[in-house]
Amino acid sequence: MVMRTMLRGLAGTAALAFLTTAAVSAGTAPAQATGSGAALRWGTVMEVSTLDPVYGTNYWELVAMYNSYDTLLWPDAEKGVKPWLAESWTISPDGREYAFKIRAGQKFHDGSEITAEDVAFSMVRMLTVNGPSASSFRMINASGVSYEGDTVTFKLDSPNSSFLKALLLFRIVNKDLILANLKPGAFGEMQDYGNAFLRTNDAGSGPYELETYRPGEILRLKKFDGYTLAPQKGEAPATVEFQVTPEIATIVTKLRAGELDIGDPTLPSTVQRQLGELQAMQRREDTMPSPWFVIMDNARAPLDDVWVRRAVASAYDRDTVTKHILGAGGPLAGPVPAEMLPGCEGVTTYPFDLAKAREYLSKSKYPAGELSKRKLQIAAVAGSDRFNNVAMLLATNLTKIGIPTEVRPVRWADIVQAQTKPETAYDFVLYYDPAKVSDPTLFLNYYTKSGWGDPYPPGGMYYENPKVTELVQAGIHSTDPKVQTDSYCQANKLIAEDSPAVFSHTEVRQVTSWDYVKGFPPSAGAIFYDMRFENWAIDQNSKDFQNNQKR
Amino acid sequence: MSLKSLLQRVAQMIVVLFGVSVLVFLLTRVLPGDPVAAALGDRASGEQVAQLRSQLGLDQPLVMQYVNFVTGALKGEFGLSLVERRDVGEVIASRLPATLELIFASLLIAIVVGVPLGVIAAVRRDRFIDGLSRFIALAGVSFPQFWIGIVLQLVFGLALAMLPITGRISGPPPLTVTGFMTIDSLLAGNFSAFTDSLRHLVAPAIVLSTGPLATIMRMTRANMIDELEKPYPELARALGVHPLIINYKFVLRNAFTPTLTIIGFLVPIMIGSSFVVEKVFGWPGIARFGADAIIANDFNGVVGVTMVVCLFVVVINFLVETIYPILDPRIRSGETT
Numbered sequence: 001m002v003m004r005t006m007l008r009g010l011a012g013t014a015a016l017a018f019l020t021t022a023a024v025s026a027g028t029a030p031a032q033a034t035g036s037g038a039a040l041r042w043g044t045v046m047e048v049s050t051l052d053p054v055y056g057t058n059y060w061e062l063v064a065m066y067n068s069y070d071t072l073l074w075p076d077a078e079k080g081v082k083p084w085l086a087e088s089w090t091i092s093p094d095g096r097e098y099a100f101k102i103r104a105g106q107k108f109h110d111g112s113e114i115t116a117e118d119v120a121f122s123m124v125r126m127l128t129v130n131g132p133s134a135s136s137f138r139m140i141n142a143s144g145v146s147y148e149g150d151t152v153t154f155k156l157d158s159p160n161s162s163f164l165k166a167l168l169l170f171r172i173v174n175k176d177l178i179l180a181n182l183k184p185g186a187f188g189e190m191q192d193y194g195n196a197f198l199r200t201n202d203a204g205s206g207p208y209e210l211e212t213y214r215p216g217e218i219l220r221l222k223k224f225d226g227y228t229l230a231p232q233k234g235e236a237p238a239t240v241e242f243q244v245t246p247e248i249a250t251i252v253t254k255l256r257a258g259e260l261d262i263g264d265p266t267l268p269s270t271v272q273r274q275l276g277e278l279q280a281m282q283r284r285e286d287t288m289p290s291p292w293f294v295i296m297d298n299a300r301a302p303l304d305d306v307w308v309r310r311a312v313a314s315a316y317d318r319d320t321v322t323k324h325i326l327g328a329g330g331p332l333a334g335p336v337p338a339e340m341l342p343g344c345e346g347v348t349t350y351p352f353d354l355a356k357a358r359e360y361l362s363k364s365k366y367p368a369g370e371l372s373k374r375k376l377q378i379a380a381v382a383g384s385d386r387f388n389n390v391a392m393l394l395a396t397n398l399t400k401i402g403i404p405t406e407v408r409p410v411r412w413a414d415i416v417q418a419q420t421k422p423e424t425a426y427d428f429v430l431y432y433d434p435a436k437v438s439d440p441t442l443f444l445n446y447y448t449k450s451g452w453g454d455p456y457p458p459g460g461m462y463y464e465n466p467k468v469t470e471l472v473q474a475g476i477h478s479t480d481p482k483v484q485t486d487s488y489c490q491a492n493k494l495i496a497e498d499s500p501a502v503f504s505h506t507e508v509r510q511v512t513s514w515d516y517v518k519g520f521p522p523s524a525g526a527i528f529y530d531m532r533f534e535n536w537a538i539d540q541n542s543k544d545f546q547n548n549q550k551r
Numbered sequence: 552m553s554l555k556s557l558l559q560r561v562a563q564m565i566v567v568l569f570g571v572s573v574l575v576f577l578l579t580r581v582l583p584g585d586p587v588a589a590a591l592g593d594r595a596s597g598e599q600v601a602q603l604r605s606q607l608g609l610d611q612p613l614v615m616q617y618v619n620f621v622t623g624a625l626k627g628e629f630g631l632s633l634v635e636r637r638d639v640g641e642v643i644a645s646r647l648p649a650t651l652e653l654i655f656a657s658l659l660i661a662i663v664v665g666v667p668l669g670v671i672a673a674v675r676r677d678r679f680i681d682g683l684s685r686f687i688a689l690a691g692v693s694f695p696q697f698w699i700g701i702v703l704q705l706v707f708g709l710a711l712a713m714l715p716i717t718g719r720i721s722g723p724p725p726l727t728v729t730g731f732m733t734i735d736s737l738l739a740g741n742f743s744a745f746t747d748s749l750r751h752l753v754a755p756a757i758v759l760s761t762g763p764l765a766t767i768m769r770m771t772r773a774n775m776i777d778e779l780e781k782p783y784p785e786l787a788r789a790l791g792v793h794p795l796i797i798n799y800k801f802v803l804r805n806a807f808t809p810t811l812t813i814i815g816f817l818v819p820i821m822i823g824s825s826f827v828v829e830k831v832f833g834w835p836g837i838a839r840f841g842a843d844a845i846i847a848n849d850f851n852g853v854v855g856v857t858m859v860v861c862l863f864v865v866v867i868n869f870l871v872e873t874i875y876p877i878l879d880p881r882i883r884s885g886e887t888t
Contacts, residue, residue, distance in 0.1 A: 047843075050636045057592035130599050132592035186606070199637055215635065216646060216835030217718055245717055245833045249701050254716045257709045383846070413848040417585030455588030455595050551712070 037223070037238025038538035039549065040517065043251040043260040044242045048219045051210065052198035053171035054131035059265075059434075060219075060242055066528045067221055067240070068109075069171035069204035070229065072100055072119065073164065075526035080438065081164050084229065085114065085172060085205075095159030095479045102150050107226045108174040109202060109209040116147040121175040123154065129193050136166045136437075159477045161484050165439040168526050174203040207534035208240060218243055227534070235518075235537035255281075255512065258548030261538075262513035268385070269327025275512040280544045283512045286520060287330035288527055289337040289438060294378075294394065294502035295429045299422035299462035302371055307364035308403070309499040312428075313350035314357035315397040316502045325389045329505035334496035335443045336488065337435070337506050339525050344489035348497045357401045368402055375404045379418070379426040382409040387430045394428070394502075419460030420453045431457040432507060438525030440488040444472045447495050463500035516542035560872065564865045568858070572624070575857045576617055579850035586848035590633040607631055607851070620854065629855035634840070634847050639855035642840060647859065648730020649719060650836035653828065654821050655731075656756035658814070661763035666810070668764075669771025670798055673779060684768060691765030696824060700758045700831040707754060717833030720748045755832040759825055763817045770813050774806035808879045815871035819864040 044060045053065045072086040083089075086100035106114045126134050127142045139162070144155035156163060178194035181201070185192025194203070202210035207230060208221035219242040223232070243260065245251045248267055254260045255275060263275070276283025294316065302308045322329030331338070333347035350356075361371070376398070380391035388409060395405040410418075410426070418424045435442055445451045446458035448469045453459050468491045475487035496503065513519070516539040523530035539545060587607065588600045604610055607630065608619055623630060629639035672684040708716035715721060719732050725739040733752060736745035778784070779802060787797045826838035837856055844852030 047634075049634060052636075055636055057590075130602055132595060132599075135592065135595050135599065138596060196637070212723070214724070214835065215642075216839065217833065243717065243833065244835070246839065247697075247831045247833070250704060250717055250831055250833065253701070253704045253709050257712070257716060259708075259716055411584055411846070411848065413584035413586045413589040416589045417583065420585070420588070453597070455585070455591065455600060 037234070037236070038540050038545065039239045039241060040237035040262065040533065040536070040538060041241045041243060041260050042262050043245045043254055043264055045246055045248070045251070045264045045266055047216055047244050047246075048213075048242060049215065050199045051202060051213065051219075052131070052195060053173065053204070054126050054129050054133050055195075055199070057132050062436075062528050063531045064219060064221065064242070065171060065204075066206070066531055067208040067533055068202050068206045068210060069173070070106075070206050071168055071171055073167050075168055075438065075524035075529050077522070077524040081168065085119075091479065095161075095477070096156045097153060098156070098163065099151050099153045102152065103229075104150065106205060106229065108177070108205045109224055109226075110174065110177055111226065112174065112176060114172060114174075114205055116150050116152040118175045119152040119172055120145050120147040121178075122173045123152075123170065125173065125178075125190075125193050126170065128187060128190075129195065133169060133171075136162075136169050139163055139166075159479065161476055161478060162439050162441045165437045165526075168437045168529075172205060173198070174205070177203045207532065211239065216244055221533075223534075230534050233534065233537065235540070236534050237536060237538050240533050255514075258514075258544070258551045261517050261545075261548065262511065262519075265509050265511045267510075267512065269510055272510050272512045273327070280515050281512060282515050282517075283510060284520065285328055286509045286511075286530075288435075288507045288509050289339045289525055290432065290434045290507040290527065291332050291335070291337055291443070292329070292504040292507060293335075293431050293433070293458070294504060295419075295431050295457040295461055296501055297422060297425040297427055297460055297462060298464075298500050300425070300427065302364065302366045302403075303376075303427060305364045305366060306498055307360045308366065308371075310350060311357040311360040311364070311401060312398065312403070313499045313502045314353050314360060315401050315403075316350075316394055316504065317352045317397060318505060319352065320393060321390050322505050322508075325393065326386060326508075328508035328510060330508055332503045332505050334492040334503055335447065335501070336440045336492045340435075340438050340440050341485065341489050341492060343485070344492055347493050349503075350499060354397065354401055357397075361401060361403075371403055375406050376427040378405060378407050378428040378430070379410040379415050380407055380430055381415065382411050390430055390504075391428075415457060416455045419457050420455060422453075422460075422462045425460035425462070429457040429460065433458070434507075434527065436527060440492070441472065441476055444468075444475075444488060444491055444495075447491070447500060448472050458501075461500050463495075463498070465494055465498060468494050514542075514544055514548065515539075516545040560869055564869060567865055568861060571861045572621065572854070572858060573617070575854050576620060577613075579848075579853050580613060580616070582848060582850070584848045586633050586850065589847065590849075624855075624858060629858070630851035632844065632852045632855075633849040634843050634852055639851045642852070643837060643855055643859050645730075646835060646837045646840050649732075649834060650822065650825055650829070650838055652731040652733065652752065653755055653759060653825060653834060653836060654818065656752050657759035657821060658763065658818070660756055660760040661767050661817075662814070664760075665764040665767030666771050666803070666807070669768040669810075670775055670803060672768070672772040673775030674798060676776060681772075684772070688765035688768050691761040691768075694761070695827075696758050696761060697827045697831050699761055700755070700828060703754045703758060704831070714754050715751050719751050719834065720744065721751075722747060724748075755828050755834055758831075759821060759828045762824060763814075763821060766813060766817060767810055770810045771803075771806060774809050775802060778802045778806045804878070808875065811874065811878065812871060815868050818867045819860065822860055822863070 046058045046060050048060050048064055050056055050061060051064060053069050056062050056065050070085050072084060073081040074084040076082040085103055085106060087103040089098060089100045091098055102116045102119060108114060123145045124142045127137060139156045139160040140154055146153050178197065181194060181197035182191040183196045187193045200213055207224055207227045209224045211222040212218060212220040220239055222239045245254060251263050252271060255263045272283050275281055296303045296309060298304055333349045378391040378395055380387040391407040395407050398405040415429055418426055446461060447463050449464055451459060452462055471487045471491040475484045478484050518537040520530045521535045587603050588595060591599055591603060608616055627640040632639045632642050635642045668684045672681040675681050704716050707714040722744060724732060725735040725741050725744050728735050728738050732748035733745055736748055784797050784802055787801060822838060825836060826842050828834065829836045829839040841856035844856060
């Protein structure tokens with residue numbers, strides 16, 4: 001009797017709980033685009049920790065910045081760059097002074113006009129604050145920035161052919177808005193230079209402006225109605241939402257449920273294949289000019305011997321890496337991807353051939369007994385299955401040819417620190433370089449002394465060839481495109497022959513989405529420019545789209 | 552509790568927190584790896600690394616670094632987080648409510664379901680309902696929480712479309728007062744935001760409650776059985792007292808005291824477990840930030856999160872010890888049990 005009463009109570013509680021769940025389930029609040037148009041919802045593994053264009057480093061921070069801020073120039077397949085916020089520019093005969101005329105009538109998101117003063121302020125702020133984005137502007141310092149009327153002038157320390165392309169990474173911020181939001185800080189009268197404000201706020205002029213930002217959870221951008229640099233297309237998403245979803249399985253579930261329209265590119269290729277086979281879903285593959293390397297410490301035995309390095313390159317099984325481990329990969333010969341050096345033919349490659357590898361090894365100054373004395377170490381970023389599997393494959397093949405090798409899963413911060421000194425650098429480190437602009441010097445600098453010891457794996461190569469250094473410098477200081485191309489191509493060939501790293505392949509970006517998402521227009525080699533959402537389209541007539549928007 | 556013993560406990564809390572701060576601070580400083588260079592992204596120059604190192608105070612002697620850390624921590628400032636690029640105190644302030652809301656909701660589920668289940672299992676010992684509740688308890692501690700989470704997402708999110716799969720709220724959040732999305736929605740009188748935030752909370756809270764629910768249920772059952780074997784329930788029954796009153800007013804009150812202690816211990820375990828739940832459900836809490844901080848060697852983040860969790864645990868234990876005598880008169884009168 002009593003038991004029955006208690007059981008009834010418990011059953012009643014359970015029923016009440018279920019009914020409550022059902023009741024609250026009825027009140028759905030789907031993420032909808034503001035105004036007319038579609039909401040594009042993207043599941044992202046990484047968090048967006050900052051919106052400040054000087055500090056953003058990870059993929060999604062950069063995507064957000066590319067859309068909410070604008071640049072002076074736009075990538076161009078033929079000329080490298082073309083006018084954008086700057087309507088024209090002149091370069092002084094000595095190649096040191098660049099004067100940009102700012103296009104009139106362009107607006108920031110708060111409605112104020114973009115001036116040369118804003119551009120100068122943005123450059124000085126970037127150089128003074130010295131965050132990650134300043135790394136591409138070592139050729140200029142703050143005293144070299146000036147403006148007059150509608151023209152801003154940058155005076156370089158020395159001629160540098162990379163400067164124009166580097167400007168694709170320079171974003172213009174709203175000076176007045178920043179000055180109105182300064183907080184106490186270390187920059188004198190500029191206090192914190194707007195760092196605190198810009199971390200969570202938008203001071204840009206890009207095609208999308210910030211609508212919602214909840215760190216660790218969501219970032220939502222909405223179309224900027226006052227944008228005039230590109231046509232406002234009705235089919236472009238009205239809002240773009242990055243939903244932070246750190247668990248891969250959860251992204252897959254959300255994608256299948258229609259709570260997301262597009263998934264993270266870092267989803268494993270096997271998962272992407274399965275999703276792509278589902279009805280109404282598509283998987284796209286884009287070869288990116290972003291190389292994968294196996295960095296070697298050229299300063300330590302036995303990798304200071306070119307024949308050992310060539311043997312290592314010949315023991316690297318590219319096909320298995322790209323087809324079976326990563327699921328895709330484009331060709332790569334030498335440190336510079338072919339897209340950046342068109343016409344650079346005859347670059348030495350070392351195809352996978354263990355017999356050839358043994359032959360190279362027999363020519364080295366190290367006898368077999370010497371080689372087997374020390375186990376070489378391959379550092380693979382801890383927690384990354386992709387890197388770990390590639391490293392295991394290489395270790396297996398190197399052991400087969402008589403170079404005992406072991407794989408060490410290492411935290412990223414530890415790798416970065418180890419690479420800054422030749423005696424602590426790992427023998428091998430797997431590295432993927434997301435090339436943001438189509439500029440060969442991005443890669444070639446690491447093969448000259450100026451790149452030695454830089455943080456990140458390529459700084460740990462310690463490779464030097466005086467001829468390569470001479471060629472790279474000649475290219476950087478020349479204003480003649482032909483001289484630049486020839487110099488970089490020759491340097492590329494010499495480096496490829498010396499094999500200071502294993503040049504594995506170029507990245508193939510794999511993304512799975514619903515069929516109604518039409519995105520990724522050509523980016524002219526500057527990889528994030530294909531993530532400008534004003535050039536995307538959503539098929540709003542699609543039934544799936546209409547159903548999913550209700551979720 | 553006398554004023555003297557209260558002060559003693561507060562002093563103990565301070566000593567514990569000081570010890571933890573020294574230990575965690577030293578551990579994070581001796582770890583290898585250069586988080587500063589890693590945080591600056593590719594192509595950073597040595598000058599940039601040195602500048603950020605100086606900004607973080609890492610160019611100062613270790614003792615000075617610790618003094619700076621303690622003086623900052625007392626003001627709620629733990630230094631710059633390399634993961635979030637803002638002060639760790641700010642990160643914790645913005646993320647802690649999410650974790651607390653999740654933990655309190657889970658605890659509520661664990662107690663509301665676990666205690667009655669334990670009582671029923673004890674009263675109906677060795678019957679079907681007892682076996683069933685024991686199976687539930689075993690399942691609760693055996694199945695991995697991430698798996699339960701994914702199953703709930705597949706069933707209630709994908710197949711039935713009853714609950715959202717991730718996040719805390721779909722629409723615009725209410726004005727932040729407590730940081731608890733459900734409570735703030737009610738305070739703002741926004742019922743649709745309340746139901747929406749509740750829908751988001753249901754699945755992660757159920758997942759996080761599975762382990763504690765099982766523990767509470769098992770503890771309640773065991774203690775109830777002990778109490779039911781004593782003479783006083785028999786006497787009460789002989790006097791004609793209603794069994795429900797006997798079980799819930801007399802027996803459960805005595806049996807619940809050890810369970811309460813366990814609940815005090817469960818809270819820190821739940822903070823640990825909440826990392827998995829926060830990851831699976833995209834819940835923007837402190838546990839996920841703490842895990843990210845460890846991976847990125849974000850020493851300020853690690854120290855800050857550890858200190859806050861430690862403070863939270865110490866305070867919970869303090870509260871349990873304070874409530875204990877109120878529930879158990881034997882302790883109030885100094886009688887040993």
